[in-house]
Amino acid sequence: MKRIFLLLTFMLSFLQLKADEGMWLLTMIKRLNGVDLQKHGLKLTAEEIYSVNNSSLKDAIVQFGGGCTAEMVSKEGLLFTNHHCGYGNIAALSTPEKDHLTNGFWAMKRSEELPAKGLSVRFMVRMDDVSKRINDKLNNNMSGDERKNIIDAEFKAIQTENSENGKYTVVVKSFYNGNEFYYFVYQDFKDVRLVGTPPNALGKYGGDTDNWEWPRHTVDFSVFRVYADANGNPAEYAPGNVPMKPKHALPISLRGYKPGDFTMIVGFPGTTNRFLSxxxxxxxVTKDYPAWVEASKMAMDVMKKYMDKDQATKINYASQYASVANYWKNRQGTIDAVNKNGTIADxxxxxxxxxxxxxxxxxxxxxxxxxxxxxxxxxxxxxxxxxxxxxxxxxxxxxxxxxxxxxxxxxxxxxxxxxxxxxxxxxxxxxxxxxxxxxxxxxxxxxxxxxxxxxxxxxxxxxxxxxxxxxxxxxxxxxxxxxxxxxxxxxxxxxxxxxxxxxxxxxxxxxxxxxxxxxxxxxxxxxxxxxxxxxxxxxIFLDGLRKSQPNTAFYPDANSTMRLTTGSITTLPERSDRNYAGIKQKDNYYTEINGMVAKHKVGDEEFELPQRFLDLVKKKDFGQYKDKKGFMPVNFLSNNDITGGNSGSPVLDGEGRLLGLAFDGNSEALSGDIIFDKKLQKTISVDVRMVLWTIEKYGNAGHLISEMTLVK
Known part of the structure; x- marks a missing residue:
């Protein structure tokens, strides 16, 4: 009875929460029956978001390579993710003679698609709560070893019960610092091939200078295809494999958005520590991250020294350097944000x-x-x-x-x-x-x-x-x-x-x-x-914290399991140290292609645009992808709650149609992994219309667009 009471309290408190905070397990949405979210603009039912027996939104979302998210956009296994998520695979497929990082790549037919060695994508089949089953065997008087042995035994039993003799991968995880437990059944596909990528000059436009900053003008996407055996089952790479048929592929919206429009993101956020003391x-911020920042900066300096001397080294170390640089700036930004925002005092x-x-x-x-x-x-x-x-x-x-x-x-x-x-x-x-x-x-x-x-x-x-x-x-x-x-x-x-x-x-x-x-x-x-x-x-602290605030919703920390976060299109206060390229504050929820050109600098590794891109922009041939207000969109802002691992996640409207791909947060709220700032924390995404325009006009790969369902 006590557990039922706590569950009802949890449900009621969720209904009072603003829609932009929290990374929620999909079964929690089903539990709530979508009541609160429908008020904010969600048109899908809980069953359309998460279903075990029928096609649902979850079936279009995959964990990409273990550290990012991707979404299926065609019934022929085509997926979108970020350019920086595919970066390591693109680099591995590149040579000085065929430099796909620098020049981009587009497969004009399926036989030209490049197998990405070691890359896999993971579909979630179902999940369930096993907290009672495990907690009934535990108590606070046990030693750490006793507790671990019981949990490990239960995890192993649950995995055996649900794997169907190895057909599925079963992962059991703890939540709320070990107070609850859920298991997840996955299916892993290991034949994934590169289909298309813009060049670095577009996919990494702005480089480290613009990383974690707004406004952004980055065309951060790449395109892959998932293959299966002749029966549609996961298989290692083989020339005879065929494109897999996902249970659901996202329709793509060309309708655009305006401030206040409902948005939701489904993905695999990596790690948060919102309950950290x-x-x-x-x-x-005083010891751990300063050590990380100093050590990673030294590693970057050594790599850069040799990358600048040799193109092969530049390609071979590009992925490692980008990853280290990303976290270097993130960790320093977190230190700055915590100190500036008074996080410790709060x-x-x-x-x-x-x-x-x-x-x-x-x-x-x-x-x-x-x-x-x-x-x-x-x-x-x-x-x-x-x-x-x-x-x-x-x-x-x-x-x-x-x-x-x-x-x-x-x-x-x-x-x-x-x-x-x-x-x-x-x-x-x-x-x-x-x-x-x-x-x-x-x-x-x-x-x-x-x-x-x-x-x-x-x-x-x-x-x-x-x-x-x-x-x-x-x-x-x-x-x-x-x-x-x-x-x-x-x-x-x-x-x-x-x-x-x-x-x-x-x-x-x-x-x-x-x-x-x-x-x-x-x-x-x-x-x-x-x-x-x-x-x-x-x-024990988190158990007590939850009990001490029965009217507060405590969503679980991110741990690389599928989550849904809701929010809306929004703006971010302007800063004197940023170039807004003529954007007025009322329009500071998007960037457009002319602003991208305005940042162009010949000879600048971070801001030099390809001549072909400049020529296309000059022609203004944006076709069906231009916004109804007249601009060609590049990036946009929403107040969804995301973290690392969400890169590549779909930003969806209330009907589950793709608006864009999440790729970054903002420096003002880099303390977001430990506290959600309702005023400052934003998600930066690449507009799907820019993705499609780049594929069709820049890449001359319009045949890929024909696979997709576009909603005009």
Whole structure:
């Protein structure tokens, strides 16, 4: 009965919430029967949004490559996502001779579509709540290991019960810091092919300068196609595969929008920490993120030095550089936004209200000291968290460490085989070496290793850091790497052809990599009890926070599961340091193509437009894609609640028709992962009409448009 009461309270509180805040599980919309959303402009029923037995909106939305979102736009498996989501795959398919990043690419027939190696898309089949099933077996008196073992066993059982002997991938996840549990059934398609992409000059227009800023003029999209076997089932790439037939493909609206129009976004947001304590936010912006910013900037500088010298290196490291640069600016922007917006002070007010409730006689035993415990946890793990940030950037960017560890382990196993075993294993070993060294710049990696280890030594507290890294001579590590078995593809292949187990064990880079990994494990063991206590305290705090505010809707933090967020077309207050290219404040909800041309700068890597694009704009041949007000739209603003992982998500109108593709947030609200700012937090999207115009007019790929359903 108590659970039913809490559910009703949750439902009623949701009805009072503004439509623009929250990333909601689709079953929550069904639970509410769409009552509140219909008031704001939603025309679809709950069943049309999420259905297990019938085609619904969810069937057109896919997780793209594990870190982005995409949407099906034709019954022939065609999908849209962001250019920056497809960036790594486009780069992998590029060479100096066929530079699809720089020049763009358009397949004029299906036989020209390029298989994207390693890329997959994930469709959600269904989901369900298993909170009661799991929580009935748990209690707060259990040790962390006892709790983990029970949860792991239940997760495994649920996966077995729903996978249909491997047909589906089943993922069980915790919500609300471990207070609730849901499972998700997915179907993964692994034959995905590049169909079209604009050149970098359009897809990344504005570069790092405009990243996270408004106004934007970025044509941030790419086009892929999903293939299946002859029976429509997922299959590895094969020339005989056929375009898969999605249960639902989004119709595309050419009607445009105006301020106040209803919008919704469905996608796979990655991670938010909206329930983070003031202590956690303070740790983040004063210690953790500054470490991330410094380390990522150093990695960017090393990459840029070599990318500017060589076109092949520029292509090969383009995706890594773009990813690091994106998070570098995001983390610094988060620090600035938290400080400017008074986020920590706001959290402290909320925590004081909670503490007043927690100290009531009926609550004190369970909740009275939990905030103080969390504060104590942070003081204990503060230096360790800083180490993790420097270490994560080192491991991500100094590839020689991961190469020595992973390839070294493989070569060690290979060397231990008898002759027959070596012969059987050799193709796998060669394939791994080809993959690892295919686009490696040896000099870049040597300097990266020196620089990142040197920074680690300078910034990390020795009491929590890797003793292996502290013992290394950072100035000469590149020499160690260059003399290693793992220096180059040639040296690794030389070992394959002349295997000697003793040489692996004696290799200085291999020994260093293994010792570093062992240091990381020991560090984890050292803080295991503190981490266990922190997890428990965080779970109890959120449980109490929800109970202390029965009239507040607590949507779950993002965790890469499908969510729906609703909002409307809106404006953003102007800033004196931004170029609005003549846009008046009342129209500051969109940008148009002439503003894009106004930013054009010859010779500027971020703002130089292709001559073909300039010629097309001059002709003003915008056809059916021009807005009824007379402008050719590029980007637009809404107040939907999104985060990383939502990139590529469809922005939909109330009838489920595609208006555009979400690709960014705004710098004024980069604290959005920890607090939603109702006044400042916006979503920046590329207008689908600009996408279609680019495909048809710039790419001469109008045959793709004929696959889609356009609503005029």
């Amino acid at each position: 003031s202590f956690g936010i303070e740790q983040m 959290k402290k007010k909320l925590e004081q209200t909670f503490q007043n409730w927690a100290l009531l006689p009926e609550n004190e035993a369970m909740y009275g000291s939990v905030l103080q415990e969390i504060k104590s946890n942070y003081s204990q793990i503060s230096d360790r968290n800083v180490e993790r940030n420097y270490s994560s950037q080192l491991q991500r960017n100094a590839k020689y460490i991961s190469i020595a560890y992973q390839v070294g382990s493989l070569l060690k196993s290979y060397a231990d085989q008898d002759e027959a075993g070596k012969a059987a294993m050799k193709p796998k070993v060669i394939a791994a070496i080809d993959r690892v060294y295919e686009k490696l710049n040896v000099k870049l990696e040597g300097e990266m290793l020196n620089s990142m280890v040197n920074l680690y030594q300078q910034r990390v507290n020795k009491n929590v850091g890797s003793q292996t890294l502290f013992a290394a001579d950072a100035k000469t590590l590149s020499n160690v790497a260059f003399s290693s078995i793992f220096a180059t593809k040639e040296s690794a292949m030389n070992f394959v052809n002349n295997p000697d187990r003793l040489k692996i064990d004696a290799d200085p880079l291999f020994k260093m990599a293994n010792s570093f990994v062992e240091d990381q494990k020991l560090g984890g063991d050292k803080f295991a009890k503190i981490d266990e206590a922190f997890a428990k305290n965080s779970r």
